[in-house]
Amino acid sequence: MSQTTARVASTPVIAESATARGRRARIALRTVQVLIALFYGIASALPKLIGNQYAVDAFDKIGWGSAGMYTIGALELAGGVALLIPVLQSVAAIALSALMVGACVVQMTVFGGDNAATPLILIVPLALIAWARRGSNADLLRLVRRRS
DSSP: OOHHHHHHHHSOOTTOOSSHHHHHHHHHHHHHHHHHHHIIIIIIIHHHHTTOHHHHHHHHHHTOHHHHHHHHHHHHHHHHHHTTSTTTHHHHHHHHHHHHHHHHHHHHHTSTTTTTHHHHHHHHHHHHHHHHTTHHHHHHHHHHHHHO
16 A cells, blocks of 8 residues: 555545534534435436426426436436435546536526526535545445456
């Protein structure tokens, strides 16, 4: 193991401290993760996956139709679930952030920016989750390498 790798591996990740403050930070971060996961699963993915008329109309206006609607809904649901799985939480937050960048672009170009702030606001807690849970990336990489 190189000196840089050893230093990164031994650096404590935020919200993993043994102090009372660290415990509160872990609980707060986990609460944010659960709330964001619920948002993506229920408020965002579900209307797309059940074919809610508002979602159908929106995706028709984008030009992606039902295939795009179901794909985005499935990605949001998968991301929301992955936020709750320790080894996937950081990667899920990064992937959902990328999805939100795309959502913002679509909101700006197709819908005239009506709800463009919503995806940008969601990127803030997602970035916090990705950064605070970045230690899970090494665990995921070890799992992937072990499977190869």
